[in-house]
Every structure is written in structure tokens, then in C-alpha cells.
Amino acid sequence: MRHSINIPIYAYISCDEKPDIQAIENTVPNLPPFPGTYSCFTRDYEYIRRGTLSLMVGIDLVTGHILAQVEDHHRNSEFVEFLKMIDEHYKDKEKIIVILDNHSAYISKETRAYLNTVPNRFEFVFIPKNGSWLNLIESFFGKMAQTMLRAIRIKSKEKLKDRIYKYIKEINDFPIIYRFRNKMDDMVIF
Structure with missing residues (x-):
């Protein structure tokens, strides 16, 4: 005879912000390109700044799905809006475990008021100070910087915002799930 066990259903999200894009x-x-002179497209060294955007991203550590919010700023209120978006996305989950660095917005009065x-x-899990590389979302930011943001030229902040959302949609169409190869029992801790 099988007994049903109530196992809590959790979501595990690795989050961080990428400001000043x-x-x-x-x-x-x-x-x-011009034979003998330019082997590829070249551009003038001068450019016009059209503003900056801030990207708040969370990657689901189980499914590889990416949740993103692009805003003009990265203040406490934007972080609370991001938490609300995560809450809405994971209606079916009992608890959402969020892995974060030590940014002040994550412990602000506004954030605590929303959490209440x-x-x-x-449940917030804070990585150690000076250990941002431990947060898996940093790998996503590195890939994004090398593939999408590198040498990008765009006419407006709105077009940049559209490009970022399109990039994230393309990743979500075929998410990659990170699988740890090492077992906890095999790790040596100094």
C-alpha cells in the first residue's frame, strides 16, 4: 500500500540586477568591408549616448526559465515590482527561494513591507560578500554581455529594451538547465 507524502513545492530563483546598460x-x-583596407565592417569611434537601462533578472534553477524586468532605475520600488512578478509567475508554488547578493534594495523598508x-x-538566501561569482545568474550576465550587448549600437532606450526582451524570449524558447556534476559528498571543503 502506497502512502502519499505531502512534499512542499518550492521554486528556486537566482536573481541579480545589471544596472547601467x-x-x-x-x-x-x-x-x-573594402578589399585590402577593411576586412569587416568598421565604425567611427564617436557615439551618442541615448540613456541607460537597468535589468533585473531571475533564472529558475530547476527549469532554466528566465524572468526579466527592464526599467530606467534599480531602486527598492523596482525590486518590489520584480518580486510581485515572480509571485504572480509562481502561483502554484508554496514557497519561492531567492538567491541574492547583498544589494541594499533587498533588505530595504519597502521590500520588508511587501514581504510582510x-x-x-x-525566503531570501544571501551569498557571501565578495562572492557574486557564486550566484548562477552571473553566468547569464556574462553570456549576455558577450553575445548580445557587445558592441551593440541602438537608436533609443526603447529599442534596447525591445532587444533585451527579445534575447530573453529566445533563451526561454530553449532554456538550458544547469546540472551540477559534483555530489556534495565528493566535495572537499577547506
Whole structure:
């Protein structure tokens, strides 16, 4: 006879923000390749700054799905809005465990006030100071910087915002789930 066991259903999210993503526009059109002179497209060193955006991202450590919010700032209120978006996305989960660094917005009065409205819904796990590399979301930021943001030229903040959301949608169409190869019993701790 099988007994049913009530196992709590949790969501595990690795979160961080990437502030100051610049929307930079060319001053003149790119120069096309020219035999013997330019082997690839080149561009003038001058540019026009069109503003910056802030990206708040969470990656689901079980499914690889990415939740993102692009805003003009990264203040306490934007973080609370991001938590509300996570809460809405994981309606079916009992608890949401969020892995964070030590940014002040995560422990602000505004954040604590919101967390009091949803008691026991979120559990924050803070990584050690100077240990941001321990947060898996940093790998996503590195990949994004190398593939999408590197040398990007765009005419406005709105177009940059659209490009960021399109990039995240493309990743969510085929998410990659990180699988740890080492077992906890095999790890040596000094």
C-alpha cells in the first residue's frame, strides 16, 4: 500500500540586477568591408549616448526559465515590482527561494513591507560578500554581455529594451538547465 507524502513545492530563483546598460547610437553609418583596407565592417569611434537601462533578472534553477524586468532605475520600488512578478509567475508554488547578493534594495523598508504582505512566501538566501561569482545568474550576465550587448549600437532606450526582451524570449524558447556534476559528498571543503 502506497502512502502519499505531502512534499512542499518550492521554486528556486537566482536573481541579480545589471544596472547601467547603455543605449549607444552611431554618429555615422558603419563602413562596409573594402578589399585590402577593411576586412569587416568598421565604425567611427564617436557615439551618442541615448540613456541607460537597468535589468533585473531571475533564472529558475530547476527549469532554466528566465524572468526579466527592464526599467530606467534599480531602486527598492523596482525590486518590489520584480518580486510581485515572480509571485504572480509562481502561483502554484508554496514557497519561492531567492538567491541574492547583498544589494541594499533587498533588505530595504519597502521590500520588508511587501514581504510582510505575503508572509512565508519568499525566503531570501544571501551569498557571501565578495562572492557574486557564486550566484548562477552571473553566468547569464556574462553570456549576455558577450553575445548580445557587445558592441551593440541602438537608436533609443526603447529599442534596447525591445532587444533585451527579445534575447530573453529566445533563451526561454530553449532554456538550458544547469546540472551540477559534483555530489556534495565528493566535495572537499577547506
